[in-house]
Amino acid sequence: MTNREVAWALKCDLDRHGGQLSTQLAQQIRNSIAGGELIPGDRVPASRALARELNVARGTVTTAMDILIAEGLLEARAGSGTYISSDASFCPEQLQPVSETLIALPHAVPKPEIDQLGAVQIDFRPCRPSLESFPLAIWRRCLSSAGSAMPSADYGDPRGDERLRNTLVTYLRRARGLSFTADQIIITNGAVHAMHLLSSVYLDHDSKVVVENPGYRLARQTFRLAGADIIPCAVDSSGLVVDELPSNTENVRFVCVTPSHQFPTGSRLSLGRRRELISWAEERGILIIEDDYDGEFRYDVSPLAPLAAMSNGCVVYCGTFSKTLFPGLRIGFAVAPKRLIDTLAAYRSISEYAPNTILQSALAKFISEGHHERHIHKMRRIYAQKRKTLAESLRASTFAEQLQGLDSGLNALVKLKTGLTGTRLSAKAKHLDIVLPPVRHYALDDSVPDDAVVFGYAGLSEDQLVRGVEMLNTTSSAR
Amino acid sequence: MTNREVAWALKCDLDRHGGQLSTQLAQQIRNSIAGGELIPGDRVPASRALARELNVARGTVTTAMDILIAEGLLEARAGSGTYISSDASFCPEQLQPVSETLIALPHAVPKPEIDQLGAVQIDFRPCRPSLESFPLAIWRRCLSSAGSAMPSADYGDPRGDERLRNTLVTYLRRARGLSFTADQIIITNGAVHAMHLLSSVYLDHDSKVVVENPGYRLARQTFRLAGADIIPCAVDSSGLVVDELPSNTENVRFVCVTPSHQFPTGSRLSLGRRRELISWAEERGILIIEDDYDGEFRYDVSPLAPLAAMSNGCVVYCGTFSKTLFPGLRIGFAVAPKRLIDTLAAYRSISEYAPNTILQSALAKFISEGHHERHIHKMRRIYAQKRKTLAESLRASTFAEQLQGLDSGLNALVKLKTGLTGTRLSAKAKHLDIVLPPVRHYALDDSVPDDAVVFGYAGLSEDQLVRGVEMLNTTSSAR
Numbered sequence: 023m024t025n026r027e028v029a030w031a032l033k034c035d036l037d038r039h040g041g042q043l044s045t046q047l048a049q050q051i052r053n054s055i056a057g058g059e060l061i062p063g064d065r066v067p068a069s070r071a072l073a074r075e076l077n078v079a080r081g082t083v084t085t086a087m088d089i090l091i092a093e094g095l096l097e098a099r100a101g102s103g104t105y106i107s108s109d110a111s112f113c114p115e116q117l118q119p120v121s122e123t124l125i126a127l128p129h130a131v132p133k134p135e136i137d138q139l140g141a142v143q144i145d146f147r148p149c150r151p152s153l154e155s156f157p158l159a160i161w162r163r164c165l166s167s168a169g170s171a172m173p174s175a176d177y178g179d180p181r182g183d184e185r186l187r188n189t190l191v192t193y194l195r196r197a198r199g200l201s202f203t204a205d206q207i208i209i210t211n212g213a214v215h216a217m218h219l220l221s222s223v224y225l226d227h228d229s230k231v232v233v234e235n236p237g238y239r240l241a242r243q244t245f246r247l248a249g250a251d252i253i254p255c256a257v258d259s260s261g262l263v264v265d266e267l268p269s270n271t272e273n274v275r276f277v278c279v280t281p282s283h284q285f286p287t288g289s290r291l292s293l294g295r296r297r298e299l300i301s302w303a304e305e306r307g308i309l310i311i312e313d314d315y316d317g318e319f320r321y322d323v324s325p326l327a328p329l330a331a332m333s334n335g336c337v338v339y340c341g342t343f344s345k346t347l348f349p350g351l352r353i354g355f356a357v358a359p360k361r362l363i364d365t366l367a368a369y370r371s372i373s374e375y376a377p378n379t380i381l382q383s384a385l386a387k388f389i390s391e392g393h394h395e396r397h398i399h400k401m402r403r404i405y406a407q408k409r410k411t412l413a414e415s416l417r418a419s420t421f422a423e424q425l426q427g428l429d430s431g432l433n434a435l436v437k438l439k440t441g442l443t444g445t446r447l448s449a450k451a452k453h454l455d456i457v458l459p460p461v462r463h464y465a466l467d468d469s470v471p472d473d474a475v476v477f478g479y480a481g482l483s484e485d486q487l488v489r490g491v492e493m494l495n496t497t498s499s500a501r
Numbered sequence: 502m503t504n505r506e507v508a509w510a511l512k513c514d515l516d517r518h519g520g521q522l523s524t525q526l527a528q529q530i531r532n533s534i535a536g537g538e539l540i541p542g543d544r545v546p547a548s549r550a551l552a553r554e555l556n557v558a559r560g561t562v563t564t565a566m567d568i569l570i571a572e573g574l575l576e577a578r579a580g581s582g583t584y585i586s587s588d589a590s591f592c593p594e595q596l597q598p599v600s601e602t603l604i605a606l607p608h609a610v611p612k613p614e615i616d617q618l619g620a621v622q623i624d625f626r627p628c629r630p631s632l633e634s635f636p637l638a639i640w641r642r643c644l645s646s647a648g649s650a651m652p653s654a655d656y657g658d659p660r661g662d663e664r665l666r667n668t669l670v671t672y673l674r675r676a677r678g679l680s681f682t683a684d685q686i687i688i689t690n691g692a693v694h695a696m697h698l699l700s701s702v703y704l705d706h707d708s709k710v711v712v713e714n715p716g717y718r719l720a721r722q723t724f725r726l727a728g729a730d731i732i733p734c735a736v737d738s739s740g741l742v743v744d745e746l747p748s749n750t751e752n753v754r755f756v757c758v759t760p761s762h763q764f765p766t767g768s769r770l771s772l773g774r775r776r777e778l779i780s781w782a783e784e785r786g787i788l789i790i791e792d793d794y795d796g797e798f799r800y801d802v803s804p805l806a807p808l809a810a811m812s813n814g815c816v817v818y819c820g821t822f823s824k825t826l827f828p829g830l831r832i833g834f835a836v837a838p839k840r841l842i843d844t845l846a847a848y849r850s851i852s853e854y855a856p857n858t859i860l861q862s863a864l865a866k867f868i869s870e871g872h873h874e875r876h877i878h879k880m881r882r883i884y885a886q887k888r889k890t891l892a893e894s895l896r897a898s899t900f901a902e903q904l905q906g907l908d909s910g911l912n913a914l915v916k917l918k919t920g921l922t923g924t925r926l927s928a929k930a931k932h933l934d935i936v937l938p939p940v941r942h943y944a945l946d947d948s949v950p951d952d953a954v955v956f957g958y959a960g961l962s963e964d965q966l967v968r969g970v971e972m973l974n975t976t977s978s979a980r
Contacts, residue, residue, distance in 0.1 A: 048871065052675060089871060120681035121814035124838040125786040126754065128702035134850035136656065150654040162648040165859070169644035172637060173827035175629040175960050177615065196531060202599035211690070215853035223607035243851045275605065309605045335600035348652035350858030359603040371613035372722045374694035378860055379829030380644065392527065392568060481654050 148478030182209025261291030282317030288427010627912035627957030661688025740770030761796030767906010
């Protein structure tokens with residue numbers, strides 16, 4: 023071998039346990055071309071010599087070279103051997119890396135208020151589902167089935183896959199008592215995306231949006247990003263306090279509520295208030311955004327009809343599969359009058375064409391074969407058990423005065439004994455490597471008393487729940 | 502059986518060739534509950550009697566019932582039989598369907614300028630890839646592998662999956678000579694989504710955006726939706742005519758170009774103009790959006806470095822997998838300085854959290870194992886052959902004066918012989934059930950001469966290409 027040829031072998035560092043050697047070899051040669059170490063016109067050493075140098079079978083080398091020839095990175099010249107192809111690479115010295123000297127500055131965008139799960143011992147933050155009983159094999163089969171259809175050359179429907187929409191028509195009628203047609207729903211990239219689309223077609227810089235206080239932080243940011251001012255409205259153990267809705271509703275476009283399970287206090291909007299809220303909104307021409315983020319998980323109580331099934335067209339019902347399946351699926355939906363769906367779909371087309379076809383198709387199969395409802399039913403039992411364990415621990419605790427919000431959903435609100443504050447208990451918890459959000463974390467202002475903390479229990483094991491409460495007992499008594 | 506019980510059997514219409522009978526039966530009972538035909542408290546007939554009535558095995562019935570019990574729709578009461586569960590349904594008469602009487606009206610959103618593939622004989626519209634050689638089995642394996650990892654309870658990185666970003670760092674260095682790091686890229690829901698994110702963080706109601714004329718219609722709509730005015734700039738056979746960029750650049754935020762293969766004329770931006778465009782933009786603090794929508798498909802010409810590899814930080818490079826793989830994947834990306842990527846990611850978080858995890862993971866595997874480049878290489882040969890066939894047919898045609906844009910991409914521009922106009926030929930083609938867009942379709946104003954049509958050839962068979970040109974010969978000579 024020539025010196026230059028020996029250099030080839032030196033570039034190649036094969037891992038005998040790292041998968042197919044020919045694939046590894048091809049990848050390393052690709053990298054060397056990309057890095058400019060091998061350049062167009064370089065001759066490839068004879069396969070026999072290279073194989074000897076690398077201590078592999080000659081077939082390994084010829085297979086790797088065949089792959090690279092097929093990719094156009096190498097070219098075989100008749101009678102003279104194999105070379106790095108002339109268009110395999112750019113001349114690196116002409117080019118420069120993407121530079122940070124960006125001239126024009128974008129608008130400031132606030133830091134997203136997202137609770138990313140951290141590497142802590144016990145994380146009580148709400149809204150994370152448990153994946154312990156996720157039917158992985160069934161889901162993979164649905165995915166594989168969706169992937170076995172030859173893809174279309176077209177972009178798909180901006181409202182979402184027709185089969186999935188039809189499946190949701192049936193599912194939501196059965197599960198939530200919602201009656202609508204497939205042209206009254208749009209598949210979104212999660213519930214927040216539905217709110218983003220709504221904000222984009224309704225809100226201006228003089229708009230106002232009424233939200234629950236305390237409430238969902240990211241939704242507030244979404245409305246603000248579209249220019250709106252936020253008007254807080256109090257909640258109590260029957261949900262949004264409808265009597266405290268603003269009397270001056272000029273420029274108020276939305277009222278955004280979580281009637282099934284108020285976030286984060288866990289209360290359910292009573293039937294009477296549901297009726298009052300709808301009258302209030304209908305009289306004023308204000309749209310209600312009904313965020314049903316975890317309404318599937320209901321325990322010992324009877325269901326209440328969604329607002330969308332009680333109103334005369336002023337409710338948009340938003341749902342998501344982030345809690346019933348998993349957040350990374352990024353599929354949610356909005357149910358609304360067709361006219362509004364068509365507008366949302368037009369906006370969606372101009373901003374991203376349409377949702378991806380494959381996950382929609384897999385999900386449609388998963389739901390229509392009954393796996394989704396079976397999974398919810400199974401998780402309901404698991405969550406009910408966790409909730410029972412948490413409730414027992416909390417009743418015996420040194421800090422909990424009262425438990426709320428255990429009827430449904432994935433989290434509970436714990437009112438603290440006199441003398442304790444949520445922010446202080448949360449700060450103490452942090453020293454124990456426990457994340458426990460005070461209710462104030464979700465508040466817009468000081469009108470929300472600092473007397474409670476939020477326990478997201480769904481994603482934790484029963485052992486973690488018991489241990490977490492025990493650790494908090496120690497710290498809360500040692501004031 | 503009682504009359505009411507016989508009604509059960511009558512509701513059930515099983516298709517012997519329609520898949521598992523027990524699954525069908527369970528679904529039909531679900532539907533009857535949802536439709537209010539079966540109501541909470543209804544007793545389920547004895548399995549033996551129902552099986553006889555339906556003429557199926559008793560096991561079919563008991564399996565269906567077990568499924569429904571597991572789902573909570575039926576409940577077995579000890580010693581008394583099985584009943585429709587009390588929380589299986591809402592009382593339908595209380596509820597009303599989603600109504601069209603929407604009170605608040607959204608802003609008007611224009612009709613998206615999307616060329617949906619129609620049911621015509623021959624569709625020459627550009628930008629549709631051919632799926633004939635798509636490696637479906639390999640893609641399905643990658644998808645299945647992505648689906649076999651237990652999903653996370655977290656939402657993922659708004660910039661996109663780290664492994665995919667790292668894979669693209671390597672791929673784009675090798676394929677396009679772009680050198681950057683994984684924190685200088687964001688995975689988007691396609692290239693238009695990248696433009697939408699950029700528009701959202703840069704544009705206001707007084708902003709202006711320079712675009713190519715003729716050019717990509719949906720991009721113009723995206724910029725307009727964010728409030729911007731559009732300033733057209735001419736193109737010729739060397740791409741954007743840089744000398745004709747506006748002299749008054751007040752409030753101009755972007756210039757959006759397709760340097761690899763001008764859409765739809767197919768010209769490539771010359772090296773000299775690339776340097777001039779970058780100087781122009783850098784001097785004025787204007788961002789260049791480099792839309793490399795089909796730059797992977799290059800035929801007999803040597804590559805030119807992307808603008809992003811030549812500038813000092815004023816270029817955002819946008820790419821997509823819609824052409825190299827398929828549009829329904831909805832994955833693209835933007836490469837930009839880290840500061841800008843962070844802003845785009847924050848905006849993305851607040852509007853939809855993050856992209857879905859599964860397709861990103863499948864794509865990372867597909868690319869890193871070399872399948873993507875192999876597929877491109879294969880398609881390049883297929884498209885080169887189609888392009889040759891089209892060119893031969895056109896050279897012998899009665900209407901084509903000159904062919905342009907065949908160096909790369911998936912479509913060509915055909916300048917017509919004197920006396921013919923693009924709009925007239927297109928109208929005649931329509932009578933033959935052929936869609937053939939005139940170049941004017943992509944123009945912003947009358948400055949673009951009506952002397953050419955666009956042939957998207959990638960998605961058609963060679964036979965269709967030949968036949969299409971032959972049919973056009975007949976009609977264009979019979980003026």
